[in-house]
Amino acid sequence: MDQVAWMARALDLAELGRGFTSPNPLVGCVVVKDGEIVGEGYHRGVGLPHAEAEALAAAGERAAGADLYVSLEPCCHFGRTPPCTAEIIGHRVARVFAAIADPNPRVSLRSKAELESAGIPVSFGLLAEQATSQNAAYLKWVDKGLPFVSLKWAMTLDGKVACHSGDSMYFTGQEALARAHLLRRDADAVAVGLGTVRQDDPQLTVRHVSGRSPARVVFDTHLALPATSRLLAPGGPPVFVIGCESASQERQARLTDLGATVLLAPGFEGRVDLLSALRLLARHDITSLLVEGGPTLHGSFVDQHLADRFFVFLAPRVFGNPKAPSAVGGLGVDHPQAAPRLTLVRMEALGEDLFIEARPEEVAERVHRHHPAERTAVGQ
16 A cells, blocks of 8 residues: 555544544544554544544554654644644654644644654645545634534425425435434534524434434524424523524523523624624534525525535425425525536435535635645634
8 A cells, every 4th residue: 555545544534533523623543664554543532532642552662663644733732632742752653644734823833843853754745635625624613713614405306495385394315314414413513594493393403313413503683582492492402592682681591591502693684694603603612514594594605605515405306386495595696607606526316316515616726725834723
């Protein structure tokens, strides 16, 4: 195997931590000596050993003189765990290959300097594009102080997300439903608007696959979330209700007493300002947000260019009727050339349905021009 293969293995290992490490990044590591893996590991969750520590512990004395391949620059500071650079130096590793630098200013290129001062050369760039894509949420959270936003919906061949009666439960198959719950499991939080709560009374939990349920977010301008909502049932995942700063203190107190965390953002054209709301969520360690709203909420994200990714389930059905809601509302565009251009990431058959992932071109381009050393941090 060659260096690319070793780094590919590190990236595969990192993926095993998805849904468990946030707000920490996904990291995988392999230790290679004489063309053979002698230790490997990945970051399994917040507060648990980092990938490098796991891999070096597995390698033991064989790490001396070995090469270490890691998907992200090792940490060099004390946090919930000791610095990985000390482990690498202590195990007398010969060389370190990191896919990309860590943009956290407590780490960024400082680890490289520390290791090289100890005589251990550090190289960046192996499978950098793949590593950047894998940690897109972490990188944006550190870089911009915003969560990585994915919009998700299911629609028919004629672009409808519900019948004209409002009924939308369910028109995709079991395979699509399971994938949708995997997307929930992998996000820090899942969001809807108050209209969706009133229409569907969702739980927004993970039920059709194994794994933890994310936090739930409701965009609710006037803090009118019903007390009977299943989202407020005791014992569930955390609930954030985001309203306007003008909302009454009585309504704030009511939702707080019901167990929700109320966040207040400035208003924008009679609704919650989404950019401000996203910054508030980022300060609560929400690095990735899956938006499962209706046309109004989706339209607002699209109009304001706040969506980083689109997940679409396309079902072989036709609902008809011009009153049936489509997937995205909002202001829209006046001519086709003004529409945001998307890069198709993948298309996959799920039973009778089709699963599509796409990203705005500017997001796809950001993967290619990522320069982590120039970033600033939200803080961890």
